[in-house]
Amino acid sequence: MRVIVDGDSCPSRDVIEKAAKELSIEMDIFCDLNHHITSDYSNVIYMDSGFQSVDMAIFNHVKREDVVVTGDFGVASMVIGKKAYAVSPKGYVFTEKNIDTLLFERHISQKVRRAGGKTKGPKKRLEEDDIRLYNSITSIIKGFIK
Template sequence: MRILVDADACPVKTIIVREAKKRGIPVTMVVDTSHQLNDGYSEVVMVDKGADSADVKLINLTKSGDLVVTQDFGVAAMALGKRALALNQNGMEYSQQNMDKLLFERHVGKEVRRRGRHTKGAQKRTQADDRAFEEKLIVMLERKRT
């Protein structure tokens, strides 16, 4: 198992690295050239700026049994298609059971925005979000070890 992170705007990189180091699990952070990243543990894969360039690279690196951390539903769907696990930065585990609903909601939001209407933006991140992510990450890492 490896942990692959869609790291451009990921607020939980520190948590991921801390828990991965405890267990000796390799981490790969995928970022575009507009970001600087060096945590002393992770392999950092840098890609050119461009629409979906980091997402494409991340999915190309993903193998069955890996854990992908992303907030992008499309990336998560492709990870699941490769028999990897996928986790949202707020602690929601993506699954075949919730993916259709999430992708449909994303589609509806895009249609609303395309018509000039506004949708709610992301809520401000809280410590509770970090705790929920950390708890679910630990559960998923421990589940894979057994």
């Protein structure tokens, strides 16, 4: 089991790294060349800045039972298909039961924006999001979430 982070879309790498370090779990952070990420604990893996390059690298890297932290529903869906865990940067666990609804809502929002409409952006990040993220990751690693 490893923790894999979509570094292009994850604001709380320090919280994730804290959980991985405490439980002695390997952690890989994937990002494109436009980001500068450093870590004393994690492996930082840089990809070209092409369209979906980080997403595809994560998909190719992930194995069954890995924990992937991503804000991208598409990446989460692919990860779930490989029998790995997907967690949002706010700590919500993506599952086979909720991912289809999330992908559908994303599709509808894209249609509204293409037609010139406006949709709400993400809510402001709160301290409780970091707590939920930490708890979700540690619960998965300890086997509390199956």
